Amino acid sequence: MTASMSARLVVLxxxxxxxxxxxxxxxxxxxxxxxxxxxxxxxxxxxxxxQQIVRESEQAGAEVFVAVAxxxxxxxxxxxxxxxxxxxxxxxxxxxxxxxDALLSMVQMPPGVPVATVAVGSAGARNAVVLAARIxxxxxxxxxxxxxAYRETLAGGGA
Numbered sequence: 001m002t003a004s005m006s007a008r009l010v011v012l013x014x015x016x017x018x019x020x021x022x023x024x025x026x027x028x029x030x031x032x033x034x035x036x037x038x039x040x041x042x043x044x045x046x047x048x049x050x051q052q053i054v055r056e057s058e059q060a061g062a063e064v065f066v067a068v069a070x071x072x073x074x075x076x077x078x079x080x081x082x083x084x085x086x087x088x089x090x091x092x093x094x095x096x097x098x099x100x101d102a103l104l105s106m107v108q109m110p111p112g113v114p115v116a117t118v119a120v121g122s123a124g125a126r127n128a129v130v131l132a133a134r135i136x137x138x139x140x141x142x143x144x145x146x147x148x149a150y151r152e153t154l155a156g157g158g159a
Contacts, residue, residue, distance in 0.1 A: 009036040009132050010057045011125075012050070012079060014069040016040050018092050021068055021125050028129040032146045034136060043069070043078040050075075054082040064132040067115075068125060070094035073102035076115040086135055088128040089115040 009029060011022055022038060029036040041050040054065070065085055067076035070092030080087040091102035099120035106117040116131060118124040130147075137144035153159070 006060045007035045007037040007057070008061060008063045008136060009034050009066065009129070010053070010062045010064075011036060011038045011066045011128075012053070012068065012075060013038065013040050014042045014044075014067075014073075014075045018068050018070065021090065021092055021122050024122055024126045025066075025129050028126055028133075031150065032129070032133045032136075032143050034129075034133060034143065041075075043075040044072075047078070050078065051082055054079060058083060058085065064088065064135055066090060066125070066128045066132060068092060070099060070102045071097075073105040076106050076117075077109055077113065080109065080113045080115050086132075087115050088131055089117045090124040090128050091117070091120045093120050 011025055013019055013022060025036065039053050041053055043050055063085060065079050065083060066088045067079045068090040069075035071094055073091060076087055076089030089106035091099045091106060093099035095101065103117065103120055106115050109115050118127040118131065133143055133147050137147050
C-alpha cells in the first residue's frame with residue numbers, strides 16, 4: 001500500500017486486526033488514480049497519534065478520510081471532530097453484535113459532526129473508496145472518467 005504523505009485519501013484503521021477489511025481498497029484506489037495510504041491508529045489507545053496523523057495528512061493535501069472500526073467504533077467520529085474534510089466510516093463485524101454496534105455509533109453522530117457511513121465489512125470498505133472517488137471526482141476529471149468506466153464495467157456484470 002502506498003506510504004505517500006501527500007495522499008488524497010487516508011484510510012485509518014483502529015487496530016491492525018482490521019487490516020483485512022481494507023484489502024480491497026488498494027486495487028480500487030489504483031483503478032481510480034487516487035493516491036492513498038493506510039494508517040493504524042486507535043482513537044482510544046493512541047489519541048495523540050491519531051490527531052497528529054489527521055493534522056499532518058491535511059497539511060500534506062488529504063481531501064477525504066476513511067475510518068474503519070468495530071465495536072464502540074469511535075474512530076470515525078473522532079476523526080470527524082478533528083477535520084472539516086469528508087469522513088467515511090466503515091463498520092467492522094466484530095464482537096457480540098457483529099458490527100451493528102459499530103454501524104449505529106457511526107450513523108448516530110451529533111449534528112454538525114457527520115460521518116458518511118457505508119456497509120459493514122469489506123464491501124463497505126470498497127464502497128467507501130467509491131464514495132471517496134465520487135467526492136474527488138467533483139474537481140478531478142480523470143477520476144470522474146475512471147468512475148464512469150467502472151460503472152460501465154459494473155453494468156456489464158464485471159467488478
